[in-house]
Amino acid sequence: MAPKTTFICPYCFEKHKLSEVQFRCTNRRCADFDDIEMTKYENGNLSLPKKGKKTFRAQGKNAFSVAKFGVCPECGKTTYKHVCPSCHNALPESSISGEDMIISIVGSRATGKSHFVGIVIKELIERISVSFGGSMEGFADSYSRWESNFYNNLYVNRTKLDLTKSSLQNVDNGAYRPLIFKLKLRKKKLLKEAVESFTFVFFDTAGEDLNDEDTMSTVNKYICKSAGIIFLLDPMQIPEVTSQLDESTIQRAAAIDWRQAAKADDIMTRVSNLIRNDQKLADTKKIPIPVAAVFSKFDAVESLVPEDCTVHNPSPHCDEQYFDLSDWHNVNSEIQALLHEWNATAFMSQLETNYSNYSYFAVSALGLNNNPSLDGKIERPRPHRIEDPVLWILKENGVIKAK
Ligand SMILES: Nc1nc2c(ncn2[C@@H]2O[C@H](COP(=O)(O)OP(=O)(O)OP(=O)(O)O)[C@@H](O)[C@H]2O)c(=O)[nH]1
Ligand SMILES: [Mg+2]
Ligand SMILES: [Zn+2]
Ligand SMILES: [Zn+2]
Known part of the structure; x- marks a missing residue:
């Protein structure tokens, strides 16, 4: 480098x-x-x-x-x-000397972005960084802002999070001031051991701020500088899915009526326009930023996914200490097949015509059998495959190895 x-x-x-x-x-x-x-x-x-x-x-x-x-x-x-x-x-020192890893979490309202960010940070600190031989710590007030905006509700009070206020109104939440963490990884270089440092920047966008391009271009400059984009898709916003679920499951997993949310393909179009303008890319050129298209709330739709699918199994990457390509390949094709079955092809073609590097995932931030109760109570989060999209982005950026 x-x-x-x-x-x-x-x-x-x-x-x-x-x-x-x-x-x-x-x-x-x-x-x-x-x-x-x-x-x-x-x-x-x-x-x-x-x-x-x-x-x-x-x-x-x-x-x-x-x-x-x-x-x-x-x-x-x-x-x-x-x-x-x-x-x-x-x-942070690592933003001056190390590599930047800006990870943008985007998606329509109530797709599960805040739960994803709040829970993946806990997992990165306690489990994911450790299993790859590293450590992660908050920079400046990031850890305490994470504690008060995410951790206390999810892990102490055991309640789900509120929808995120627009960054035009609130400068203390993750939608305005990003959560910044330093990841240190030990790397064997020839005979010596060296430490590589990365600045992880998590931006928990308010879905509301993705509704028009003018607000987006002022508050969402980070999207264009991202090392990877995690684009959350809410199965509760797909009519072919909700028609197969009972009313209570839907109500507990969806914070709003899906008709109130912007369509995923509209947001994808706006995000792509924003990046094209920033990078002065022609309409015909594909955007090179890796995009993980992620189904959230997998717990709520688990029963609709064929039993022999790999996506039901726990994520193998951390145990194996490398990114497992055969697992990734299986999940990617399973989710693509589900999207076809559920008629979400408009989103897929937006993604496939605008980006050169994309992949499909499914996660549950809260975990299997942990759909919030009607008054918003949850059990301690026990996420399913939440690390997959983050590890894929790290692999695409050459940070971790794949086999
Ligand atoms: N069953 C289940 N429900 C979830 C999960 N994650 C989020 N939810 C539900 O989805 C709702 C919205 O989640 P949020 O994380 O607040 O959504 P968001 O994308 O941040 O929404 P905005 O901040 O408005 O953009 C929550 O209130 C929960 O009811 C999950 O892993 N499983
Ligand atoms: Mg939010
Ligand atoms: Zn002085
Ligand atoms: Zn600055």
């Missing part, structure tokens, strides 16, 4: 040269200044700007590296805190 000369800010998704990275003074006694960039980032009132310590550019660095520390021009104290020149958020 060629040395990096640029980086993408995991908060505002602007791309900058490494030589543009700024510092923020960390001396508590140093003066506070109006922070216009931070105020703009938080959609704040510019006539009442947020206050923050001095930010400044470092001196004497070359294009391939970032100075380790800077000296505050106000107080003369040394600081190690790197910040983004555009939004003044603190930058």
Whole structure:
């Protein structure tokens, strides 16, 4: 890999040269200044700007590296805190030196994006990263925001999550301020062991914000910079599926009436337009970003899927410590066959004509036999195959091996 000369800010998704990275003074006694960039980032009132310590550019660095520390021009104290020149958020070390892995979770309203994000993060920390010889930890306030927005409800109170508020209204949820985690993986390089670091950025979009291209282009810049897109499809929004299920199962697994949700193929069209405009790609060129098309809520439709299907089995990849290609191949063809059977071909052709690299998956974030009760109570989540789309994206980006 060629040395990096640029980086993408995991908060505002602007791309900058490494030589543009700024510092923020960390001396508590140093003066506070109006922070216009931070105020703009938080959609704040510019006539009442947020206050923050001095930010400044470092001196004497070359294009391939970032100075380790800077000296505050106000107080003369040394600081190690790197910040983004555009939004003044603190930058994780791995976003400057390691690889960025922006994973976008998109899908219509109530398809299960927030449950997916909240639960996959728990699994990544405790199980998935560990089985691939690594570790994952939150950056800055990401872990505590994950705890208060996801973990407490799902794992402590045992209730399902609320639908996500539009990022135009709420700057603290995952739809506005992404959840940023550092993944460290041990890699054997010749005789030495090296550690590779990745910045994982999870953006839990509010389905509501995917309804028109104007809102999308301002709040969803991250989609265009993604290493992979997880596109959730809700089986509860497919009439051929719901006609085979009883009313109670549907009500518990669907937070809204499916007629109120935008169609998956419409969202796919808008997402594709957005990426094409950003990357200046012609209409005839396919988009190279890997797309995992994922059926959510597999628990609710399990009974409609033929018994001999591989997708009923637990995911094998973590136990095997590599991405199992034969399992992946089976699941991919099973889900494609189901989509045909359920007449969801409009979505499939949108995906297949716009993207060069896509694959089909099915997951349950809550787990088998854990459909929320009518008052929103759940048992502790025990996800089924939730890691598959994430591991596939990692494999496509060369992070983990496949066999
Ligand atoms: N049975 C079952 N139901 C689920 C699962 N995940 C989500 N649900 C149901 O789907 C509803 C919506 O899930 P969310 O994760 O809030 O959906 P979302 O895509 O984030 O919706 P917006 O934030 O409005 O875009 C939940 O209230 C649950 O009823 C799952 O794994 N199994
Ligand atoms: Mg949500
Ligand atoms: Zn930024
Ligand atoms: Zn200072």
